[in-house]
Amino acid sequence: MSAARLLAAIPVLLALAGCQPAAEAPPRAVRPLLSMVIQPVATAEASFVGVVSPRISVTQAFRVGGTLINRAVGLGDQVRAGAALADLDATTLxxxxxxxxxxxxxxxxxxxxxxxxxxxxRALTESDVTTVANLQQAEQQSAAALANVVQARSRLTQATEQRSYASLAAPFDGVVTAVGAEPGAVVAAGQTVLTVARTDSRDVVIDVPESFVHNLAVGTVFRVAPQLSPATVVEGKLREIAPEADPVTRSWRLKIGIDAPPPQFWLGTTATASLAAASADVVIRVPETAIRRVGDASSVWVVDPAANVVNARPVELGAAADGQVEIRSGLAAGERIAVAGVNSLVEGQRVAKAGEPQ
Structure with a gap:
């Protein structure tokens, strides 16, 4: 075929090609999907075992050093405010x-x-018997003597104050919880001799995981009962939350205050602190792998049962624990959501029906 005939045939071939129907885009493949149906779960009562401790406990120490010659109380003794506790040898003082x-x-x-x-x-100066210079010298000597009196009086006050440091008195009504020195021992200033704790108010100290502490606030009410007397249940209010977790256990320390505790709450005994469930009896929890996070927004992929497609649904998250996260709003019981591969799904993507081969 000559070149002229080939060139003449090209328009005909192009026209014939334009008459052919356009190739359709291949349909998007059905995506296998790991999903689950939302089922609400009942909230359980959270209980933790702790130790009954004094809310206020003060170590008693001498402000001066010396030999301990007397200790009027022992471990476990009840003391009244102002009662004598111990004395040093005050000879030097x-x-x-x-x-x-x-x-x-x-x-x-x-x-x-x-x-x-x-x-x-001064009288002689007025009679011109002596000079003014002699009077001025006498005035200076008198002022210096007065300054010595002030200094000596201050030293006496200081020595008297130091003498009072040789005795210890109870700062409040309480009980002796620790003894740090025996009579005859030489103690240094600041060395613990006794520890006195108040008995009118106590704390139950518990350690809780991080997932639990974030839902608490000072003033939260706990039910507290000693383990040796579980029928003795009192209410205690959360008084203190540790500012940071324990570096070893990664737990947070809480102090639950108990005012006017019953006799069963002995110092040092173990007690159970329980936090009742919230007013809502059920909550919705989903695996953390089901959460799709974009910036500060969180969503899940909800499966449309009629069209078998997924749609993004914004949700509000609650506390997370053990790989599960609470959904506060955005989901309802009975809905099916994707629980894996959430970052590779797209809006409106078809997925395999639950139970069909994938």
Missing amino acids: DLAVETARANLQAAEAQYANAAGAEGRL
């Missing part, structure tokens, strides 16, 4: 008080002499 008192008396005598001399010179 007594001597310091006597020395300071004697120095004060000497300073006062010197000031009396200086003041008398100043008065006599």
Whole structure:
């Protein structure tokens, strides 16, 4: 075939090609899908075992060092506010008080002499018997003597205060929970001698996981019962939440306050603290793998049972624990959602029916 005939045939071939029907886009393949039907679950009561501890516990120590010569109370003794607890050998402190008192008396005598001399010179100056310079010198000596009196009086006050540090008194009504030194021992300033705890208010100290503590606030009411007397149930209010988790156990420490505790709540005994379920009896929980997160927004893929397609549904999340997350709003019982591959699905994508081969 010549070149001229080939060129003449090209338009005909192009026209014939344009008459052929356009090829249809291949249908999107049905996507196998791992899904589940939403089933609400009943909320269970959360219980934790803790220890009954004093809300206020104060260590008692001397502010000066010395030999412990007397300890009036022992472990477990009840004490009243102001009662004597322990005493140091105060011989050295007594001597310091006597020395300071004697120095004060000497300073006062010197000031009396200086003041008398100043008065006599003032009278002589008025009679022109002595010079003004002598009077001014006497005034300076009198002022210096007065300053010595003030200094000596301050030292006596200080020595008396130091003497009072040789005795310990109970700061409030309570019980002795620890003993740190025995009579005859030499103790340093600040060394613990006794520990006194109040008995009118106590705490139940418990450790809880991170997933539990985020739903709590100060003032939350717990039901507390000692394990040795489970029938003795009282209400306690959450008083303190640890600012950070324990670095080893990763648990958070809570202190539940109990005012006017019954006798069964002995210090150091174990107790169970229970948090009743919320007013709603059921909650919806889904696997965390079902949550699709885009920025701050969270959604799940809901399967349309009629068209077998997935649609994104915004949801509000609650607490998460053990691979499950609570859905506060956005889902209803009986709906089917995707629980795997949520980041590879697209809006309106067809999926295999539940139970059909995938």
